[in-house]
Amino acid sequence: MTELVVVDASVLLAIALPDPQANKDYAMALLFAIDKGDVIPVLTHLCHHEVAAKLVRKVRGQVITAAKARAFFDLLADISFQHVVDIRDAQTLYADAMKLGCGSYDGAYVRAALDHNAQLATLDKKLFPHLAANGVERWVP
Numbered sequence: 001m002t003e004l005v006v007v008d009a010s011v012l013l014a015i016a017l018p019d020p021q022a023n024k025d026y027a028m029a030l031l032f033a034i035d036k037g038d039v040i041p042v043l044t045h046l047c048h049h050e051v052a053a054k055l056v057r058k059v060r061g062q063v064i065t066a067a068k069a070r071a072f073f074d075l076l077a078d079i080s081f082q083h084v085v086d087i088r089d090a091q092t093l094y095a096d097a098m099k100l101g102c103g104s105y106d107g108a109y110v111r112a113a114l115d116h117n118a119q120l121a122t123l124d125k126k127l128f129p130h131l132a133a134n135g136v137e138r139w140v141p
Contacts, residue, residue: 001038002037002038002039002040003038003039003040003118003119004039004040004042004116004117004118004119005030005033005039005040005041005042005118005119005120005121005139006042006043006044006109006112006113006116006118006119006120006121007030007041007042007043007047007081007121008047008106008109008120008121008122008123008124008127009047009050009051009054009105010023010122010123010124011026011027011030011121011122011123012027012047012051012076013051013054013055014026014027014123015027015028015031015072015075016055016058016064016068016069016072017054017058017063017064018063018064019123023123026121026123026141027123029141030121030139030141031079033141034079034080039139041079041080041081042081042112042116042118043081044108044109044112046105046108047109050105055069055072088108093107093108096108096110096111100130100133100134101130101133101134102126102127102130106124106126106127106130109122109127110127110130110131110134110136113131113136114134114135114136119136119137119138119139120136120137120138120139121138121139122138122139
């Protein structure tokens with residue numbers, strides 16, 4: 001059965017950054033499910049900004065190399081993401097975050113999942129209680 005899954009930045013960043021193996025395994029399981037056609041990934045435009053900002057900091061801080069960042073972007077280019085959520089105006093992001101009980105980035109992911117009756121793939125443990133509180137399931141491989 002094919003299911004929509006909103007992907008948050010933590011999952012994508014686990015591929016590029018020196019994350020624990022469990023995080024890498026989760027991210028790779030999602031990529032495998034996408035490749036098999038079991039998952040249709042949903043990515044917000046905001047996620048692109050969050051990923052780029054984090055990678056800029058990590059390359060500048062010499063946590064990863066620029067070459068590794070480029071290889072990561074090449075990998076992402078091979079994945080067909082369905083962009084469904086535009087960056088909303090500041091007032092809407094604020095209102096969603098306040099209503100959903102989380103930060104504005106996390107609120108955008110939760111809102112995308114709610115709007116599209118989708119699960120949410122995340123490694124952000126601070127986000128887990130907000131998923132449950134808002135009736136969103138975390139994607140599990």
